[in-house]
Amino acid sequence: xxxxxxxxxxxxxxxxxxxxxxxxxxxxxxxxxxxxxxxxxxxxxxxxxxxxxxxxxxxxxxxxxxxxxxxxxxxxxxxxxxxxxxxxxxxxxxxxxxxxxxxxxxxxxxxxxxxxxxxxxxxxxxxxxxxxxxxxxxxxx
Amino acid sequence: xxxxxxxxxxxxxxxxxxxxxxxxxxxxxxxxxxxxxxxxxxxxxxxxxxxxxxxxxxxxxxxxxxxxxxxxxxxxxxxxxxxxxxxxxxxxxxxxxxxxxxxxxxxxxxxxxxxxxxxxxxxxxxxxxxxxxxxxxxxxxxxxxxxxxxxxxxxxxxxxxxxxxxxxxxxxxxxxxxxxxxxxxxxxxxxxxxxxxxxxxxxxxxxxxxxxxxxxxxxxxxxxxxxxxxxxxxxxxxxxxxxxxxxxxxxxxxxxxxxxxxxxxxxxxxxxxxxxxxxxxxxxxxxxxxxxxxxxxxxxxxxxxxxxxxxxxxxxxxxxxxxxxxxxxxxxxxxxxxxxxxxxxxxxxxxxxxxxxxxxxxxxxxxxxxxxxxxxxxxxxxxxxxxxxxxxxxxxxxxxxxxxxxxxxxxxxxxxxxxxxxxxxxxxxxxxxxxxxxxxxxxxxxxxxxxxxxxxxxxxxxxxxxxxxxxxxxxxxxxxxxxxxxxxxxxx
Numbered sequence: 001x002x003x004x005x006x007x008x009x010x011x012x013x014x015x016x017x018x019x020x021x022x023x024x025x026x027x028x029x030x031x032x033x034x035x036x037x038x039x040x041x042x043x044x045x046x047x048x049x050x051x052x053x054x055x056x057x058x059x060x061x062x063x064x065x066x067x068x069x070x071x072x073x074x075x076x077x078x079x080x081x082x083x084x085x086x087x088x089x090x091x092x093x094x095x096x097x098x099x100x101x102x103x104x105x106x107x108x109x110x111x112x113x114x115x116x117x118x119x120x121x122x123x124x125x126x127x128x129x130x131x132x133x134x135x136x137x138x139x140x141x
Numbered sequence: 142x143x144x145x146x147x148x149x150x151x152x153x154x155x156x157x158x159x160x161x162x163x164x165x166x167x168x169x170x171x172x173x174x175x176x177x178x179x180x181x182x183x184x185x186x187x188x189x190x191x192x193x194x195x196x197x198x199x200x201x202x203x204x205x206x207x208x209x210x211x212x213x214x215x216x217x218x219x220x221x222x223x224x225x226x227x228x229x230x231x232x233x234x235x236x237x238x239x240x241x242x243x244x245x246x247x248x249x250x251x252x253x254x255x256x257x258x259x260x261x262x263x264x265x266x267x268x269x270x271x272x273x274x275x276x277x278x279x280x281x282x283x284x285x286x287x288x289x290x291x292x293x294x295x296x297x298x299x300x301x302x303x304x305x306x307x308x309x310x311x312x313x314x315x316x317x318x319x320x321x322x323x324x325x326x327x328x329x330x331x332x333x334x335x336x337x338x339x340x341x342x343x344x345x346x347x348x349x350x351x352x353x354x355x356x357x358x359x360x361x362x363x364x365x366x367x368x369x370x371x372x373x374x375x376x377x378x379x380x381x382x383x384x385x386x387x388x389x390x391x392x393x394x395x396x397x398x399x400x401x402x403x404x405x406x407x408x409x410x411x412x413x414x415x416x417x418x419x420x421x422x423x424x425x426x427x428x429x430x431x432x433x434x435x436x437x438x439x440x441x442x443x444x445x446x447x448x449x450x451x452x453x454x455x456x457x458x459x460x461x462x463x464x465x466x467x468x469x470x471x472x473x474x475x476x477x478x479x480x481x482x483x484x485x486x487x488x489x490x491x492x493x494x495x496x497x498x499x500x501x502x503x504x505x506x507x508x509x510x511x512x513x514x515x516x517x518x519x520x521x522x523x524x525x526x527x528x529x530x531x532x533x534x535x536x537x538x539x540x541x542x543x544x545x546x547x548x549x550x551x552x553x554x555x556x557x558x559x560x561x562x563x564x565x566x567x568x569x570x571x572x573x574x575x576x577x578x579x580x581x582x583x584x585x586x587x588x589x590x591x592x593x594x595x596x597x598x599x600x601x602x603x604x605x606x607x608x609x610x611x612x613x614x615x616x617x618x619x620x621x622x623x624x625x626x627x628x629x630x631x632x633x
Binding site for chain 2 (some may be wrong): 070087093
């Protein structure tokens with residue numbers, strides 16, 4: 001697809017991308033005890049970036065998110081691994097998670113848990129892998 | 142609960158991730174890889190000592206007790222294989238310092254190998270069928286990337302075969318896992334064994350076990366091996382060595398685990414089938430090795446034939462045979478890695494893979510020649526070397542059970558392999574030296590140093606078979622009496 005070929009798609013996706021990303025954010029936070037989580041949020045976010053790539057082109061995506069997605073994958077894996085291994089230092093079994101309730105401003109009483117950090121790792125790994133694959137295939141054209 | 146059990150998985154995973162960040166710093170990558178493999182060997186030794194003194198070690202991941210949670214189980218069988226894998230990988234890393242070109246090194250070669258090792262170790266240590274599938278996939282995904290890395294025409298062609306056959310068998314794997322879960326309602330190996338025992342012999346279970354037999358046989362190269370000799374010969378020697386030493390053995394491990402722990406109640410159909418497949422694999426693999434003239438293909442067929450031989454032990458399933466199978470698996474991992482590494486040097490020295498175009502290597506690199514000769518003798522099973530005790534035990538076990546055909550096939554295999562390897566020796570090393578073509582690597586002979594530890598091991602393992610045998614015995618005890626494993630996991 002040549003650059004700037006479809007004005008409708010481009011204008012619609014400018015808005016839709018943010019809706020999709022917001023929904024991904026919602027899925028990410030709701031994921032601990034209801035459907036959702038890092039994996040599906042990662043796929044959703046990658047979907048939003050893919051929409052950008054289709055409406056504009058891959059160069060635009062690179063400009064909007066100027067990171068090396070291979071490193072994003074690695075960072076995600078590292079976060080997930082470190083969170084899982086954190087349990088080892090407390091004499092707990094590998095991957096055991098910890099949680100607690102905290103009073104936060106605005107949100108009030110909130111449950112914070114290490115599974116969320118693990119999920120962040122999953123999220124980054126999924127976005128990284130998906131985007132690496134998409135960009136690699138896209139480049140071959 | 143013992144967190145050491147997760148260490149052989151975590152060390153390669155951490156290293157792999159770390160190396161992605163360092164992918165342009167080649168020297169750093171090499172040394173970290175080697176250190177990580179050595180660290181893994183060290184951890185495996187610790188784990189082995191714990192298993193020896195305290196029995197089977199388990200880790201309920203994130204604290205969920207089996208059968209609901211996922212459990213990692215380190216018994217003697219698994220730990221021995223994890224240790225061998227660590228040693229083999231350390232030597233292969235050392236070899237890759239010179240044996241892999243910088244372009245490949247820059248394109249995440251070391252990371253990929255570490256991911257593969259995590260998959261291999263995970264497959265050995267897992268106590269859950271679905272987790273086994275996940276670890277298989279981790280291992281296979283990395284191997285897809287490793288086999289195509291470099292992107293020569295031959296690699297692309299072989300990768301296509303390799304990926305297609307493995308995707309097909311993985312699909313079958315998930316299907317049979319789902320089927321099994323539908324039939325018995327659990328995927329924990331110990332719990333599966335218990336439930337299947339309670340259900341008694343039934344048609345559906347036999348069908349599922351036959352499906353799993355097909356799946357694991359494809360991975361192991363047992364009978365369904367047509368893809369193997371080509372695929373394993375395509376990538377550079379260090380990668381072929383890792384594949385030949387580890388990947389098929391993981392399939393064989395899964396076969397042994399599944400058919401001694403889970404599906405051992407009803408042996409008439411499946412174990413007979415394994416015996417037939419084993420003999421067929423020995424014959425086809427042995428004659429394949431004899432008929433080829435390409436070094437890598439000869440070694441590929443050697444890998445297949447050994448897998449056939451180990452499966453004889455599974456068909457017989459008595460104590461001696463299984464003890465022999467454990468010993469032979471350990472030996473086979475080491476010796477196959479050694480052979481592939483040496484063949485890599487041979488190919489680099491002569492500039493060709495075809496043995497009828499080689500010749501006279503003995504005169505300009507005698508050390509390589511004699512190392513290859515000793516490795517060949519070890520494959521064949523000449524007494525002071527490591528191939529002998531395992532082979533003897535498997536043949537002895539077959540005779541004890543009155544399976545004379547299997548024993549005869551095992552002995553015939555020895556002759557075929559001897560012929561195929563001596564053919565490489567006669568055509569490649571004897572005769573007039575030909576003018577070597579342009580060297581691919583700088584001083585390939587220096588690579589011999591990195592193969593030397595493996596060489597030393599096959600000699601030591603053969604000479605000191607007596608002190609090693611109690612470990613094999615421990616492993617075989619669990620294979621012959623699954624209730625030890627079940628009790629250690631379910632703690633009843």
